[in-house]
Amino acid sequence: MRISKVRFFLELLFAILLIRLFYLQIAQGGLYYSLSIKNCVRVMPYKGVRGMILDRNGEIIVDNRISHNVSVLPQEVRGNSATLDILAALLNESAPQIKKTIKKDFISMSTPVIIARDVDKKTAFLIEENKLRLPGVIIQDIPKRSYPYHNTASHILGYLSQIDRWRITKLKDYGYQIKDIVGFGGIEESLEQVLHAQDGGIQLQVDHRGRFKRVLGFRQAKRGNDVRLTIDIRIQKVIEDAFSGKKGAAILMEPDSGRIIALVSSPDFYPDMFLEEGNAGYINGLLTDTNSPLMNRAISGQYPLGSVFKIVSAVAALENKKITPEKRFFCPGKMFVGLKEFNCWNTHHSQDLLEAITHSCNVYFYHLALLLGPDTLSEYAAKFGLGKTTGIDLPYEASGKVPSVLSRKMKLGNWYDGDTANFGIGQGDLLVTPIQAVRLIAILANGGKLIKPYIIERIEPEEASPGPASGLGLAPKTIKTVIEGLKQVVNAETGTANIGWGNLKVAGKTGTAQVHTKLAHGWFVGFLPYDKPKLVFCFFLEHTGASIHAVMLAQQVFKQLSEEGLL
């Protein structure tokens, strides 16, 4: 019968419908479901505000300001050339240019496209006022990092930029995503998760034309926590200004607590440049500059310490009773250790310990070093916190290096008496960071305690507390003797740092660290006032020739601080 054939044909058609139905709803169901959700759900993000960074006096160093972005909804402006013309006039751009941007960044008809970033307030208000004539034009207010002190303290603060691959692997467990803005270097990086704001937003349901229907969900944006630092931004600025292009580092610290008052590395950079588009040239310049402006020399730079190390040698000799302060050595300007001639920088004739420190006599300390031997020197260097990080709360701290017979042997080398002599005056393999140098001097200033420097005063709302200080068990007499020497360095007629300090009661030790083939580094490490130390300092100039430049820099800084009443 033909009827059954027709019926079979129709059944076949119905079977096709069912197969298609299975395909659409079961095989592809998940895909279409997610498409249907995306179809009608729009998310309007509310950017959270990142925590501020303040100095010890509550002065804002890193702030946030509102920046205005101009966006357009493609579905509203499509074919509406009047809107684009008005907008172009307001933005000082051409309508075809705007059209091009919309085309380039188009995502969907109902997703706003940003056509101008960070326009000034006046333009933003003008656009708002002309809202009725500009359908589909949206002003988005987005918080933006701002730096009232520009490049000041840039190494402490770090900068913000788009997350890189290395950081995303570290942070993705905490909900970070590609294209998030995160901290690079400094406090911005070490306290990323404290400062980080949680973005909120409204989830809206829209209809097929992108018109608002109802609110599906709302999440409040959460502000990041503010951070208060131990530094005094005024002092920081005075020091940075004094550096004016010189390469080096400087640190001011409270000797008892380890609270950092200023921490300078030069050259520096402008953190806000990383947030603007079109600064690739500047950023590339920073990255390729041989002066490494992005490196924080105060904690990451490792340099030979030079004569500053004589403090350690002197303490070691006194503590081990190898000498008394009255012990004299004769300095003829040079000395033979084994077959090699070792020079002093001058001919000092007969010197006792205080004179040797005052004049920074190398020959005296060659003798001390040979008396102590390399193991004791290594031991004391370690005791004074060299060769390992200080634990300061900033990222990328370097550990420096303390030479030892053992480590030399491990590298299949021999240790000679000449190495011991060099070690005694801070030359040779010894490498020290400026933060280690300032901690070293703090031990004398605070009566023999190895403290942990810190720069984060408070993470709102909690106060950070100073790290534990460990007493080194040095004899008070030893400390007193060495401090007396340091006083002489600055105040005695023949002292290496005596350049006329007026009424500033400074004690310190200079260091000129020889560098192979290049100009020597200059150090000046000390504290003030010497009778009741309130501040320890370290001034370091890279390849400056002699320590006297570091001393002059320190003097300039302290004189100015004193004049401004900041000491």
Place this chain on the structure above:
Amino acid sequence: MKTTYLKDYFIPISVFVITSLSLLTLYSAVYSKGPFEEGSVFIRQLMWISLGWLAYFIFSRFYYRRLINFIYLFYSVVIFFLMLVLIIGMMRLGAQRWIKLWWFNFQPSEFAKLAVILVLSHYFSRKSLADIRLDVRRLSFLKGIVWPFLLIAVPFGLILKQPDLGTALVLLFIFLSMAYFSGVKIRYIILILAIAAFISPVFWHFLKDYQKDRLLVFLNPNFDPLGAGYTIIQSKIAIGSGRFFGKGWLAGTQGQLNFLPEAHTDFIFGIFCEETGLAGALLLIGIYYLLFRQAFAISGRSDDYFGKFLAFGIGLMFAGQVYINISMTQGLSPVVGLPLPLMSYGGSSMLVSFVSLGILQNINRRG
């Protein structure tokens, strides 16, 4: 008069279930458009369904063979209205499918389907005077194919000109199937198909631009994703996103938020699937399937040739429309614009469906 069995209630029960689903889906489709539209569309559909039931009861009790007296009158009236639609359309410089009669839009192409079924059933069931056997088998090409084709050619041409591609296709489908069912030699049918294929390029020029677009878009929906292809894409999203159990009544976003155009008319199946999922779709298609099976069974049981053809044609009309509509919403065939019988909003379609099923029920009773 035969005694009635439970299976005799199959048709009204099916109709009741489908129209109930229709009302629920319609309510959902227009619910978010505000109380005015919601009220008017829903209430109107409810009214058409009530009128439909009235028509159903009248026709299920009216001896179907008596319809023969009115067939050609009905046929002429339909053709008259089809021409009227075209003339009014031309005067208004815009194509349309309906005429506004008093307070409703009368769509003659819907009635044309029933008219064609009646006319063809009558033509094919004619008996020769000499023989009580059906004589179609011995009919020549002229009498077996060409004459009956001319019977449908007039409404077919008028409907194509409207343009209403979907209904025209259904007419063609009904004609071919009924000719085949009547026993006309298969080679005649192949011949007419070949002729149709030969002249179809000519028809391409009759198509409006938007119809050409729809055909091109069917081949590749992304051809114009914001224009004609948009509907297909949104419809597929609506159906697919229902998955197995659907999003629930009034919870379908595609329909609620107007992503799917014509959600309450031609694309009602999309909304229905989005909210009830595969489970609901299987139920609905299952009922349609049983309905056309029932029509064919009635055709098989009837010992009156006119009744046989009529029941067969009505079954075809349902199955054809269901297939074309659903395959179009699924993106399997071009968007031709055809309502889903008993589901889509529309008075003419609803009334014709009820009348047809009333006639079918009557054939069933008379056997």
